[in-house]
Amino acid sequence: MDSIVSDEFLRQITAIGQVDVLVSVPTADNRHTIEHAVNAVQIGLAKYFPRERTALMNVDAQSRDGTPEIVREAAVRDFQSYLAPTPLRSSPIITASCHPSLGQAGALRLTLTAADLLRAKACAIVSPDVASLTPEWIDALLRPIYREGLDQLTPIYQRHRFAGLLVRNILAPVVGAVYGYEIEEPAPDEISFSGVLACHLLAQDVWQESFMRSGALMWLTTTALAGNFRVGQSFLGPKVFAARHFSPSLAETMQSAVGALFKSMEEHQAFWRQRTSSQAVPLFGFPVDVEIGSAHLNRKKMFEMFRSGANAISSILAEILSSPTLDAVLQAANTADDHCYFSDELWTKVVYEFAASYHRGVMNRDHLLQALIPVYRGRISSYLWENRGAHLEELRKRREVLHLEFERMKPYLIEKWFGET
Amino acid sequence: MGDLLFKSLTETMSRLSDMVASFLPRLIAMAIIIIAGAIVAWILKVVVRRILRLIKFDQLSETTGFTRLLTQSALPSPADLLARFVFWVAWFAFLLLGLNALGIEALNNEIGRFFDVLPQIFVAILILFVGVVIANFFGRATLLGAVNANAPSPRLLSSMVRFVIIALAVTMALERIGLGQGVVLMAFSIAFGAVMFGLALAFGLGGRDAARRLLEKRFLEDKKKDDDEGISQL
Numbered sequence: 001m002d003s004i005v006s007d008e009f010l011r012q013i014t015a016i017g018q019v020d021v022l023v024s025v026p027t028a029d030n031r032h033t034i035e036h037a038v039n040a041v042q043i044g045l046a047k048y049f050p051r052e053r054t055a056l057m058n059v060d061a062q063s064r065d066g067t068p069e070i071v072r073e074a075a076v077r078d079f080q081s082y083l084a085p086t087p088l089r090s091s092p093i094i095t096a097s098c099h100p101s102l103g104q105a106g107a108l109r110l111t112l113t114a115a116d117l118l119r120a121k122a123c124a125i126v127s128p129d130v131a132s133l134t135p136e137w138i139d140a141l142l143r144p145i146y147r148e149g150l151d152q153l154t155p156i157y158q159r160h161r162f163a164g165l166l167v168r169n170i171l172a173p174v175v176g177a178v179y180g181y182e183i184e185e186p187a188p189d190e191i192s193f194s195g196v197l198a199c200h201l202l203a204q205d206v207w208q209e210s211f212m213r214s215g216a217l218m219w220l221t222t223t224a225l226a227g228n229f230r231v232g233q234s235f236l237g238p239k240v241f242a243a244r245h246f247s248p249s250l251a252e253t254m255q256s257a258v259g260a261l262f263k264s265m266e267e268h269q270a271f272w273r274q275r276t277s278s279q280a281v282p283l284f285g286f287p288v289d290v291e292i293g294s295a296h297l298n299r300k301k302m303f304e305m306f307r308s309g310a311n312a313i314s315s316i317l318a319e320i321l322s323s324p325t326l327d328a329v330l331q332a333a334n335t336a337d338d339h340c341y342f343s344d345e346l347w348t349k350v351v352y353e354f355a356a357s358y359h360r361g362v363m364n365r366d367h368l369l370q371a372l373i374p375v376y377r378g379r380i381s382s383y384l385w386e387n388r389g390a391h392l393e394e395l396r397k398r399r400e401v402l403h404l405e406f407e408r409m410k411p412y413l414i415e416k417w418f419g420e421t
Numbered sequence: 422m423g424d425l426l427f428k429s430l431t432e433t434m435s436r437l438s439d440m441v442a443s444f445l446p447r448l449i450a451m452a453i454i455i456i457a458g459a460i461v462a463w464i465l466k467v468v469v470r471r472i473l474r475l476i477k478f479d480q481l482s483e484t485t486g487f488t489r490l491l492t493q494s495a496l497p498s499p500a501d502l503l504a505r506f507v508f509w510v511a512w513f514a515f516l517l518l519g520l521n522a523l524g525i526e527a528l529n530n531e532i533g534r535f536f537d538v539l540p541q542i543f544v545a546i547l548i549l550f551v552g553v554v555i556a557n558f559f560g561r562a563t564l565l566g567a568v569n570a571n572a573p574s575p576r577l578l579s580s581m582v583r584f585v586i587i588a589l590a591v592t593m594a595l596e597r598i599g600l601g602q603g604v605v606l607m608a609f610s611i612a613f614g615a616v617m618f619g620l621a622l623a624f625g626l627g628g629r630d631a632a633r634r635l636l637e638k639r640f641l642e643d644k645k646k647d648d649d650e651g652i653s654q655l
């Protein structure tokens with residue numbers, strides 16, 4: 001703890017004393033988008049929490065483009081034009097710095113520390129990479145925590161129907177079936193939580209773990225579920241990334257998101273083994289079913305990469321998957337058509353067997369997660385083929401069917417994970 | 422003349438029969454020692470394996486991370502590996518004992534020299550073991566990286582990486598036991614240089630267009646992405 005909390009940081013915290021609401025914006029070379037994000041947060045706090053003691057925090061990963069200076073100078077000159085009252089109190093800006101090698105974990109830990117020391121009742125983290133961030137997001141994220149007594153809130157975004165394929169096909173169904181809570185975005189860029197949950201999270205002994213560098217928010221979500229905290233979801237609206245947004249590769253995303261999920265499952269195995277059903281969580285906000293954005297997905301190329309990849313690494317897959325599952329995967333890969341059919345049942349078995357193999361340590365964990373990529377491409381190419389003309393409502397129904405399949409097959413996961421018959 | 426020839430032949434036959442008579446029992450003794458040694462080594466292997474399984478040696482090794490290291494390198498479990506090691510050590514000891522029973526002085530001298538370099542042989546075996554572990558690890562990493570990057574011939578790339586690392590380990594191991602130090606090192610350098618030069622020629626002459634396209638794609642198109650990465654996965 002002492003190594004990441006500087007004297008200057010403590011001095012700022014001491015000068016502020018206590019706050020009701022804290023909003024943190026982690027940055028790393030976000031010169032082009034940070035002013036918009038900070039202004040949106042400042043207006044949101046003034047508009048929706050005019051009487052509360054609020055603070056804005058920036059945790060910067062040693063940006064070299066002057067991001068922290070822009071944050072310090074950012075100020076809204078005219079609140080009236082944004083239909084926001086002039087704040088009764090000024091909202092101080094706390095600036096902190098953490099080493100880039102700490103990744104998400106560094107920013108999250110400093111935010112939790114600030115929330116704990118400032119006795120914040122509600123705290124939110126927002127990404128500076130999102131161009132569609134509005135003051136209303138601050139209200140949507142914080143009000144259910146501050147007023148309704150929830151402990152954690154994950155967002156629901158309005159996006160392109162094929163955006164978030166990894167979330168739809170692995171993260172959300174596994175979290176729903178394993179943890180027993182239907183969460184649409186278990187690894188979000190924006191999240192909010194109560195001061196009580198912040199204290200609980202700070203006390204966990206995971207901060208030196210390597211998976212936390214890129215999977216800290218995934219861990220946050222699952223830890224709240226495993227700790228039986230009150231969780232909810234809030235509809236934020238369209239999510240559009242800034243033009244200069246750095247998009248990680250599929251391999252990096254797989255390592256960070258799925259790696260963090262499997263690691264979290266290990267951390268919480270005593271909890272989820274007992275869960276037998278899933279439940280919906282309270283939803284806040286006003287959902288709008290309008291598709292936004294465009295995508296250029298090359299399904300045929302994806303299928304070809306699945307075909308060549310699965311055959312090339314079949315010996316590695318044989319160490320991870322059971323013989324019947326591997327045979328079915330290879331059969332799908334070697335179909336004579338230009339598309340394959342990857343059923344929900346087969347996909348569920350693949351994901352569960354990968355999770356169990358990750359837990360048993362059958363091979364280097366980074367290698368195991370990389371081995372999932374060719375199979376995932378097969379599943380996605382099948383998903384895109386099956387849903388090529390589907391409307392948003394149809395896609396939602398199919399997602400529910402997949403979630404039910406993951407739930408139905410949970411005993412299979414327990415059998416593979418704990419070695420039970 | 423005839424008597425002399427007969428006498429000479431008789432003496433030669435007599436000496437030969439004496440030699441055979443004195444050598445044959447030693448040869449039979451050597452065969453018995455080697456066969457018995459193989460049986461004893463096999464029994465030892467079975468016993469060691471059972472004892473290790475009984476005391477759950479594999480599970481104990483898991484806590485040290487040794488099991489994972491072996492599994493990740495596509496090697497057998499620690500108990501199995503140790504049992505196999507015991508078998509080979511025991512059988513090799515009986516083999517040397519059998520050769521010693523022959524009573525051939527030159528052979529005994531060689532065996533004596535062998536025991537002098539035995540510590541170096543153990544170091545060489547260790548180098549080989551570490552080499553195989555590293556080769557398997559990087560071979561698999563190369564295969565997965567190449568497959569996910571949609572690179573051509575991922576298996577060939579992986580095999581090449583594995584081959585180069587194992588060749589390096591073999592070179593180091595042979596150098597350790599003092600076998601043709603200069604020759605082995607030079608052979609490896611020449612072979613490695615030839616492979617690299619061959620690849621450079623193949624890529625430069627045979628794949629000029631491919632190289633140009635690759636460089637253009639890498640630097641001119643500013644990492645334009647399509648296929649599965651044309652949209653946020655999260």
